Amino acid sequence: MSLPLSHPALLAADPELASLVGSEELLQSETLRLIPSENYVSAAVLEASGTVLQNKYSEGYAGRRYYEGQQVIDQVETLAINRAKAVFGAEHANVQPYSGSPANLAVYLAFARPGDTVMGMSLPMGGHLTHGWGVSATGTWFRGVQYGVRQDTGVIDFDQVRGLARKERPKLIFCGGTAVPRTIDFAAFAEIAREVDAVLVADIAHIAGLIAGGAHPSPVPYADVISTTTHKTLRGPRGAMLMSRETHAKAIDKAVFPGLQGGPHNQTTAAIAVALHEAAQPAFRDYARAVVANAKALAGELLARGFDLVSGGTDNHLILMDLTPKEVPGKVAAKALDQAGIVVNYNTVPYDPRKPFDPSGIRIGTPSLTSRGLTTEHMPAVADWIDRGVTAAKSGDEGALTKIRAEVSELMAAYPAPGLPTG
Ligand SMILES: Cc1ncc(COP(=O)(O)O)c(C=O)c1O
Numbered sequence: 157m158s159l160p161l162s163h164p165a166l167l168a169a170d171p172e173l174a175s176l177v178g179s180e181e182l183l184q185s186e187t188l189r190l191i192p193s194e195n196y197v198s199a200a201v202l203e204a205s206g207t208v209l210q211n212k213y214s215e216g217y218a219g220r221r222y223y224e225g226q227q228v229i230d231q232v233e234t235l236a237i238n239r240a241k242a243v244f245g246a247e248h249a250n251v252q253p254y255s256g257s258p259a260n261l262a263v264y265l266a267f268a269r270p271g272d273t274v275m276g277m278s279l280p281m282g283g284h285l286t287h288g289w290g291v292s293a294t295g296t297w298f299r300g301v302q303y304g305v306r307q308d309t310g311v312i313d314f315d316q317v318r319g320l321a322r323k324e325r326p327k328l329i330f331c332g333g334t335a336v337p338r339t340i341d342f343a344a345f346a347e348i349a350r351e352v353d354a355v356l357v358a359d360i361a362h363i364a365g366l367i368a369g370g371a372h373p374s375p376v377p378y379a380d381v382i383s384t385t386t387h388k389t390l391r392g393p394r395g396a397m398l399m400s401r402e403t404h405a406k407a408i409d410k411a412v413f414p415g416l417q418g419g420p421h422n423q424t425t426a427a428i429a430v431a432l433h434e435a436a437q438p439a440f441r442d443y444a445r446a447v448v449a450n451a452k453a454l455a456g457e458l459l460a461r462g463f464d465l466v467s468g469g470t471d472n473h474l475i476l477m478d479l480t481p482k483e484v485p486g487k488v489a490a491k492a493l494d495q496a497g498i499v500v501n502y503n504t505v506p507y508d509p510r511k512p513f514d515p516s517g518i519r520i521g522t523p524s525l526t527s528r529g530l531t532t533e534h535m536p537a538v539a540d541w542i543d544r545g546v547t548a549a550k551s552g553d554e555g556a557l558t559k560i561r562a563e564v565s566e567l568m569a570a571y572p573a574p575g576l577p578t579g
Pocket of ligand 1: 193255256257258260284286332333334359360361362385395
């Protein structure tokens with residue numbers, strides 16, 4: 157496959173970098189991208205993120221900036237905020253956080269003090285680093301206590317969450333995560349948070365697009381604060397947002413700026429606004445539903461091929477596979493699948509006896525392939541490729557991986573990705 161050269165100004169000014177961008181475009185075009193935190197943004201989102209809004213400094217908030225010349229930027233940011241509030245039904249939105257991790261750090265800054273106890277799902281059980289895990293600043297400057305999932309079911313044990321919350325009385329409770337294949341019960345978390353007087357933070361980074369599209373329940377009635385990245389299922393630029401009830405608006409805004417950040421990335425704010433506009437269209441509801449339908453179909457096909465899925469399947473866009481029964485370490489499988497043109501990430505599974513850098517599982521998801529238009533009809537083929545790839549990883553059969561790569565590339569050529577040049 158080859159793609160036409162795009163970005164003429166870049167090509168003229170810096171052919172070396174232009175060629176790297178071209179190579180990445182080709183890679184994204186001809187591979188089957190199954191990393192659940194990735195997606196393809198639309199051409200409109202890409203364009204917005206490459207505009208002259210990039211040139212403007214605008215510390216502060218609309219109508220209260222520390223730099224002049226904000227006649228347009230104020231409108232851009234206000235548009236993004238209003239769209240976020242409308243799409244999610246939130247009372248307040250801050251669209252300035254640079255990414256998901258700084259967004260979460262701003263929540264700590266707003267509601268806790270160094271040394272305070274905070275509670276989140278442990279990283280190896282599916283939580284995110286920024287939910288109080290030891291190696292993160294959030295687990296170093298705060299006292300992180302962690303809940304997990306039950307070993308027999310792979311789902312959250314609310315008796316454990318409640319017991320831990322009563323014992324530790326955390327200031328913050330995070331729900332949501334980075335490898336959670338099941339619906340998050342925001343109401344159950346809210347009940348526990350209320351009982352111990354904690355601020356409930358719903359980190360919906362992974363599922364924001366599903367929530368916007370009505371394919372996952374919303375945390376808005378339950379959570380005090382909602383944190384999300386904008387670049388996963390929401391299909392926006394790399395960025396983040398914080399949403400909350402009006403009562404917490406001041407604390408959140410103050411924590412983001414001047415507490416943690418300087419000037420917002422206005423080109424990203426613009427692209428977030430575009431993504432939110434797209435997420436408000438009826439077609440996005442179809443997309444969100446299709447992401448889940450594809451994930452459920454793929455999970456069914458993998459189970460039929462003897463794969464062990466954490467929690468036995470999925471309710472959302474994400475599947476976590478324990479490859480122990482296949483006798484292939486996650487990293488070996490991920491590297492082999494990459495060679496076969498199938499991009500996944502190796503991942504710990506709950507109660508993993510192996511180390512995080514060499515864990516037992518792989519994590520896959522359907523946001524990207526659904527953006528290309530693949531449907532449940534394609535999932536048997538996808539499962540077959542994964543099955544053959546994992547088998548080849550075990551036997552070291554390079555020829556089998558090359559053959560899969562050709563098959564993957566052929567299918568992908570028939571389903572051009574949004575935002576990429578077509579060859
Ligand atoms: C649940 C969750 N929160 C926060 C983040 C952090 O986002 P970022 O990588 O943009 O800092 C991630 C990223 O994967 C995530 O999955």
